Amino acid sequence: MSGIRAVHPPRPSPGWIRYRRIKSAIGWALAGTALLILSVAMVQILLYVFLKGFHSLTPKIFTEDTVGVGGGLRNAILGTALLSGSAMILSALIGVAAGLYLSEFGEGRLGSLTRFLSDVLVGVPSIVLGFVGYVILTVWLRWQFSLAAGAITLAVLMLPYIVRSTELALRRVASGIRESAYALGCRDHQVVFKVLLKAAAPGIGTGILLALAISAGETAPLLYTAGWSNYGWSGHLIHEPVAYLTYVIWSFIGEPFHSAHALAYVAAFLITFVILLINLLARFLIASSPHSRL
């Protein structure tokens, strides 16, 4: 009897290996092309908006209000800051509290319901919120086009983002910290305010900033709630329309006048620039946090 022969797995033929290598190379080439296409599109859009906008940028933009289809954008810059700012305050107050509940005490039915529905609310098209805002706030409550109507509609839009990002940020705080705080005899609110919020601050801040960026770029929910005004805000919460930058882009690019186009480009430049800045800031915030996992 001959000895046991070593069983070799069938060796793949060199041709077969080459075929697979080529196939892989083609695969990577295609994948790389996909990335290239995306990057080129991204750079093209940004360059286009920045160059066109920068070209029309003058000091007048910041110092004058819009007059018809000319003038500056002071009213719109202030209005966007006001609308998004007040929406942020509103939704951050509610959202952080709700996020706290979900992460700390939300294991029950209410918690999972809220979690599920806020994930659904994220996906509701913003125009649906705008439509409801118009019918309820603008018309039914007779607030007319106003800061209050616009800001509340935006706040509803931002709310689920803040709820969920707050919850996720808090969940990343090591449970040992909580346990030690409770062991030291802290009450719920002391644990939350003195320990958890501090520890999760970068994560919560990032979530709020990203929601702010989203709200600043929105148009559809504001068209029929904030209206439009050629003047800076006069201090009224209701009965007084507010200007905002995205309106200028949407409305003025359709006008056949050069001055209108110039304003639309500048508005697009400003809003894109600010949103990118906020995004960068949010990244920076999360990256500098000791709990960062990104």
Added chain:
Amino acid sequence: MSKLRTRPLVRLTALAAVVLAGLCALAPVPVQARTTHLIETGSTLLYPLFNLWVPTYTATHPGIRITTEATGSGTGIAQAVAGLVQFGASDAYLSPTLQRLHPGLLNIPLAISSQMVNYNLPGLNRRSLRLSGPVLAAIYAGRIRDWNAPAIRALNPGLPLPHHRILPIHRSDGSGDTFIFTQYLSFSTPVWMNATGYGTTVSWPAIRGEIGATGNPGMVQALATNPYAIAYIGVSYRSAILKDHLGQAQLENRAGRFVPLTGSTVAAAVAARAPHTPPDQSISLVFAPGANAYPIINYEYVIVKEHQPSRRMALAIRRFLEWAIAPTGGNAPSFLNRVGFAPLPAQAIRQSRRQIVKIH
């Protein structure tokens, strides 16, 4: 550890403070104690005129602010009805149903406008095509499809019309321009009247390649970027049409003659039709009789509520409207000529005044 954690927050707060300070620097408007803010929205046709009026008027009336917005006559009417704006600009008068449902609503003519029928026919834009109501109705109903169709050739003998599909452009928003254009089609073509009728929004027959555009500006852009297209555009956008070297048609009037859009043809139509204006000023000036009358002209209305929330507001509205219709004020040629509008005739001014004094 805790210092390290809060640092980003501190930095963020500092940054927010800087941004806020910057915004405050932009903001130092001494808000006048008693400013009245009037909001105008609606007709894109009236919008350029309002934009000429407002800087002049507010310069001499310091307590008044006027915001202007181009949204379409449908919005103008609806938001004036809802009380969201003080002035709803509209190229169309209020429908009888709306007047019945909202008795305190006034439509007050501010000026007279007209409508062009424009086209983008490469090589032929300098020649003024002749078009009639029935031919336009057939184009917009899809029965005439090509530029060299027999019906168009018959109106324009000798013109080298291309064998190319016509792209009809219509307004997709609620529009007074649609209202007067479809009135022209309805009054001149019974088939159109029965099938589609007129209104600020109509159910356009579906045609291959047709384009919906938003506002007069959208119409101009759609026409300029689409060779072989045809569109109806308000006269205040004539400079944009000329700049883009687009064609402008002569239209067949009620007397069966083809007339270009000029000061004298508009004046002839006004003279023929305006004297019939009823006290509430709801009247169509479209398809006026007279050999020299241009067929598509209309009153530019502003829709105002008779009853205003405060006397101050009512006074501000009355004063502005009085100024707007005065031949030495807003109806001065220095304003109207720049948008191609015609001034209100004396009788219409008297009627408008009688309506304006009702605002309280």
Added chain:
Amino acid sequence: MWFRRLLAVFSLLVPLVLLAIAVFLTYYAWPAIHYNGLDFLWRETWNIGNQYANPVHRHGETVMPGARFGILFLIVGTLGSAFLALLMAFPLGLGAALFLSEVVPHRFGHLVSFFVELLAGIPSVVFGLWGIVFLIPFLGHHIFPVLAGMFPFIPFLARPTGSGYGLLTSSLVLCLMIVPFIAATLRDALRSQSTEMREAGISLGATRFEVATRILLPGQKTALVGATMLAFGRALGETMAVLMVSGNALNYLPHNIYSPISTMAAFIVAQLDSALADPTGMAMRSLAEIAVLLLVISFIINGAARLLIGTLKEHTL
């Protein structure tokens, strides 16, 4: 305990807001749901009726004569543009994610993927602006005629190419808006897989591409499907960019991929003013019916995706 209760009240606000929106919209749209019936979904015409005639009574509701509301053309436009966008975005996002996670060095990959994700931050209306000023003239004059010339035998690619406003343009813009989302989700899912899997694959003699597509990717099937569904949901509900580049078709179905379309979300903005002018209010309530439909769709898609992939992660928000 008082503190927990207080927080619970805040957290209750989220379901309440959503419930309020759903109940209110349905209540508001009820006359239209009643008047339009199921025909709403199959009919191809949206006609608010003759505004200058007298209102009539039909099916127990007061409407303007000739008023008929059907949104088949919107459903086709919405599904068509979103589906086409997904068709382009999926391979792009998949390719980019594979390349970023497996080829590009990590440090540099961070930077690139950050830039790609920034694309998601650009506002819809800016995409619309770019679409109107750059993309539409470019596609309409240079790309579409060539495309139609190359494939005259494929029915949906053949002429007429129209103006550039339309289905394909909308889909392209939508694609750019949802790709970053797909790419980011997939890249994270791929990177979360252990190095051992990769090493085991390589030691078995597989190429790195085979490791990525045959070993790593199948493990992330749920993430893939979930991300795709969420991206589809976003494309369905996108408003401003589509409104600006779609050509706002009214009452007809697209006959090829260059044809103008309109989507449900964009239509609400485009027609709100006309609807407001309807003295009977039926047009407004029919628009609300569209909003109800959008709400239901987003409910289904987001709910299903959520059930599929469990709880959402940060950037999937």
